[in-house]
Amino acid sequence: MTTIILIAVAAGFFLWSLIKSRKKTKESLKIAKGLFISTAIQIVGVLALVSLFLAIIPPELIKKVMGGANEAVSVLWGSLIGTVTIIPAFIAFPLSKQLMEAGAALTAIAAFLTTLTMVGFATFPIEKEYFGTKFTIYRNLFSFFAAIFVALLMGVML
Amino acid sequence: MMTFIKKHKLITIAMLAYLITLIVSPEIFINAIKQNSAFLLEMLEILPPIMVISSLISVWVPNDVIIKGFGNTSGIKGKLFSILIGAFSAGPIYAGFPVAKTLYDKGASVGNVVIILSAWAVVKVPMYLVETSFLGAAFANTRYLLTIPLIIVLGYLMQRIVKRKDIPVSELDNEITEIYENLPQRNCGACGYTDCHDFAKAIKEGEAKMDECKILSRSKEIV
Numbered sequence: 001m002t003t004i005i006l007i008a009v010a011a012g013f014f015l016w017s018l019i020k021s022r023k024k025t026k027e028s029l030k031i032a033k034g035l036f037i038s039t040a041i042q043i044v045g046v047l048a049l050v051s052l053f054l055a056i057i058p059p060e061l062i063k064k065v066m067g068g069a070n071e072a073v074s075v076l077w078g079s080l081i082g083t084v085t086i087i088p089a090f091i092a093f094p095l096s097k098q099l100m101e102a103g104a105a106l107t108a109i110a111a112f113l114t115t116l117t118m119v120g121f122a123t124f125p126i127e128k129e130y131f132g133t134k135f136t137i138y139r140n141l142f143s144f145f146a147a148i149f150v151a152l153l154m155g156v157m158l
Numbered sequence: 159m160m161t162f163i164k165k166h167k168l169i170t171i172a173m174l175a176y177l178i179t180l181i182v183s184p185e186i187f188i189n190a191i192k193q194n195s196a197f198l199l200e201m202l203e204i205l206p207p208i209m210v211i212s213s214l215i216s217v218w219v220p221n222d223v224i225i226k227g228f229g230n231t232s233g234i235k236g237k238l239f240s241i242l243i244g245a246f247s248a249g250p251i252y253a254g255f256p257v258a259k260t261l262y263d264k265g266a267s268v269g270n271v272v273i274i275l276s277a278w279a280v281v282k283v284p285m286y287l288v289e290t291s292f293l294g295a296a297f298a299n300t301r302y303l304l305t306i307p308l309i310i311v312l313g314y315l316m317q318r319i320v321k322r323k324d325i326p327v328s329e330l331d332n333e334i335t336e337i338y339e340n341l342p343q344r345n346c347g348a349c350g351y352t353d354c355h356d357f358a359k360a361i362k363e364g365e366a367k368m369d370e371c372k373i374l375s376r377s378k379e380i381v
Binding site for chain 2: 003005006007009010011013014017024025027028029030031032033034035036038039040041042043044045046047048049050051052054055056086088089090093094096097098100106109110113114117118120123126127129130131132134135138139142143146149150153154157158
């Protein structure tokens with residue numbers, strides 16, 4: 001259902017663009033093509049690795065770590081895993097769905113998604129170069145707790 | 159062959175991993191392939207419309223338009239603009255570092271820099287659509303509604319703690335920065351690199367050429 005909405009949004013935007021400017025629309029299609037090819041290659045690689053990983057790791061383990069009886073612990077695991085991994089956010093969503101089907105808690109997945117994009121263990125040295133140590137430590141620390149906070153609230157609301 | 163491996167590290171690793179699995183345990187191999195094809199089919203449905211939307215945003219909302227509108231860096235308007243910069247930009251958070259730093263050098267506050275980076279990470283139009291498709295609208299809406307106010311709180315907290323003297327003024331790598339500034343900074347990824355900064359680095363190291371940038375070569379065609 002949402003896929004249909006997605007396609008409808010894309011088609012609507014595209015039509016609007018086509019009416020507004022034929023040239024700009026052509027430009028955007030060129031970019032979209034390049035974007036599609038480069039992303040597709042990346043995605044195929046990551047998805048293949050993730051599938052292999054899921055085939056090797058028993059679902060019980062995922063359930064134990066990210067969907068245990070103690071939800072706070074699962075959320076903590078979710079946010080820790082999100083902090084140390086760097087995968088494109090694109091791939092994180094199908095992966096999250098898969099993890100949830102394997103038994104991961106909704107809250108743990110929410111925490112995982114937020115820390116994945118906001119908190120970066122691997123990007124720490126890059127951020128430090130731009131903004132200094134103090135900024136980087138505090139931003140990542142606060143974002144980490146914000147992610148946990150949002151996840152726990154989502155658990156209450158959903 | 160070598161350049162293929164270098165450019166597509168992930169897929170090379172994946173192929174090797176599958177080869178090893180096939181030898182060690184054909185059963186796991188078959189399971190993984192099954193899992194993989196389900197994944198891929200789902201991605202194939204979603205990827206093309208997302209790409210169309212992303213690139214239309216790139217064409218219609220160029221970075222410099224938003225950055226020019228950023229003139230007012232204080233108050234609610236500044237915060238709103240900060241979120242918009244993040245939401246309409248492409249690429250992962252580390253692609254946002256150079257952009258946010260440029261705005262900081264032009265006078266944006268520490269708090270707004272934090273808001274830009276956080277929004278860059280979490281508040282994304284195309285990503286929101288992907289999230290809705292896979293995890294449902296209720297999940298995505300709640301996560302966004304809770305995160306956005308928190309991002310503003312985060313900016314406020316950081317503003318109080320981190321002072322301007324804590325942030326280095328040093329230029330990173332002059333040559334890379336110079337190349338980077340001549341790029342469109344759209345982080346469209348059409349050149350095969352994750353973002354413009356990666357591409358600039360590759361140009362400096364002689365791995366890539368400026369005219370591999372799809373946007374630049376496009377504007378040349380028009381001239």
